[in-house]
Structures are given as structure tokens and as C-alpha cells.
Amino acid sequence: MHGDVLLERSTRRQAGGSAETVERLAGQRVSAAVRRGKYLWLAFAEGRDESLLVHLGMSGQLRFQGADAISGGPAATHPADGGPVPDTESHLRARLRFDDGSELRFVDQRTFGYLLATRLVPTPDGGPGGLGSPAPVLPAEVRHIARDLLDPALEPGTAGRAALVARIRTRRTTVKRALLDQSLLSGVGNIYADEGLWRAGVHFERATEALTRREVARVLDAVAAVMRSSLEVGGTSFDALYVNVNGRSGYFDRSLAVYGQAGRPCQRCGAIIVREHFMSRSSYRCPRCQPVPRSSPRRRPVQVTGGAGRAFGTG
DNA sequence: ATGCCTACCTGGGAGC
């Protein structure tokens, strides 16, 4: 493959800038694609310890364009429903071109994401969350990122899952902080944390050390179930900019129980969903299904406007 | 070790 970088900022973590990124991936063949949370990397077939690391940031995406779609001009229709494909060309930041004419495009509206050609290094236990699984190689920049919750090594019943539950319980923090802590597990962001906690009926500010093993397991199972159902429908898209590798919007926003649902009734008990400030962002919960723990300070509620309580997205 | 804050960006929607 060969690459070109359209926005220098997208290779800002590369010491030699875009020129170095482009040079290091030139002529390489991809042998594997691996993901941990918003990080993913393409391992190269030649020079076995080289890879291209991609961090998606807040708005990054990789979109695959087959050779036929490219030679036939820009794809004008949605493959499944014939509708228009969202125009994300203005946010195209880099492109990987393959020998057969296909392309992998890095599109990133907010430019928090980046590309980095980097070396894979052995990590004896796979890094945090890697217990109980074979030793993989990882980009050095990702060694502090734990395995994704959907990683087979963290499935229920594995040693990795048991170790994760134990680690969460020894942390002196709150359960949502733990879910978002990339050194414990990855793949869980603000949306899936809130949704999982609602399913499990746990307030985001429960102290992890006060949770039983069973409660931690219930939370992890709930979050993983949310992630799986979301994957089935293509992820969560609030607007046409968020699409999958084929350019399709996800539909999981239709299934959100609490996230972005302030002012609406809880699907389970009918109580009104509330939005609160937590960790400089928003947390949503059902006040009845997820009652405030006795030991926690009450959160400042956020003024809800317009019934739906959503000031963003199209829902 | 943990938590809190800011910074990095672009763009959409609400409200005036």
C-alpha cells in the first residue's frame, strides 16, 4: 500500500511528520488488524515489528472504498437502502491506497485522532487486562491501554475477566470512572458506560471497593451486552457524520435507554431520566433504578430544556 | 494513586 496525508496535524505524533508516516508504510502489506477501544493498528507483513497505529479520537473513522466504487466515481447511493452516502470528504485527512485500487480513508472531523507508523514491541502479559492470555506484541504507545471489554481474553469465565473484576474492586474510585479507565479496560466510552450502568441498575458514583464481585460482574456483563447490541445495528450515530467502515450510519441511538434521554420516562420504571455533570461531561441515569448511594455527594442536575433534553444531534 | 482541570478541534443547534 501507499499512503498520503492531507492534513499534517493528523500525523502530529510522528516525529518526522507526515513524510515519515508515508515513507514507513510505503510498499507494506497488511497482515492483521487489531483494536483496543479507539486505538487500532494494522500490522505489516514485511518487517514484522512495524505497524500503522490509528487513534480515532472523538470523531475519527476509517472508511473502506472498494476499487469499483472509486473507478465509478464517488459512491452516490447507500448500498442497502439506496439513500445518499453522507458527505465526509471535507474531513478526509489521510488515505491508504492498495494495489487493487481500493482505499482505506481516514476521516476525522474534529482532528483529535491521528496516524502513527510505529514499532510493535513484545509485552509479556499483553499489558493491563492481558492476564491469562498469550503474550502479544503491541505498539509501544498502546501498552497502557487495557484489552477491549469484548476481547475474547476478557469473556466471562476467563482468568482475564476474573482478574479484571478483582482489579476494579481494589481501585478506590467510583464505578463509572473505573469503566472509563483505559488502564483497566477499553472500549467503553461515555455512552456505553451510562447504558450499561442503567441496565445493571447501578449509580455511576457507587464506590468500586463497596461493590461485590457479583455486582461488578453484573455491570461488566451489562456493558458488554450493550456494546454487542450496538454492534449488531452498526453502532451509535447521532448524525450522518458517524458511520461505519462502509459509510453507513449506526442505529443504536434508537435503542438508547438513558443517554441523551433526559426528561423522558425510564423504559423500565417510568421515572424521569436525569442528566448530571460528572467528570466534566454528562451522565444520564434513572433516579429510581439507579438511586444515589448513601456515601456520595449529590450531583448538580442540569437544566433540561425542550422535553427531549437533547441540545445536540438529530436523534 | 487518584482526581480535577484544561487543552486539543470542528461544527451543529438553540436562543436572542
Added chain:
DNA sequence: TGCTCCCAGGTAGGCA
């Protein structure tokens, strides 16, 4: 219509 304000899917880094 156009301005200003607020908000957003994530993470790194600095400081208490």
C-alpha cells in the same frame, strides 16, 4: 440573518 453560547463520541498532561 447572524451572532454567541453550549455541547459533543476521547485522551494526554499538568498539578494538587
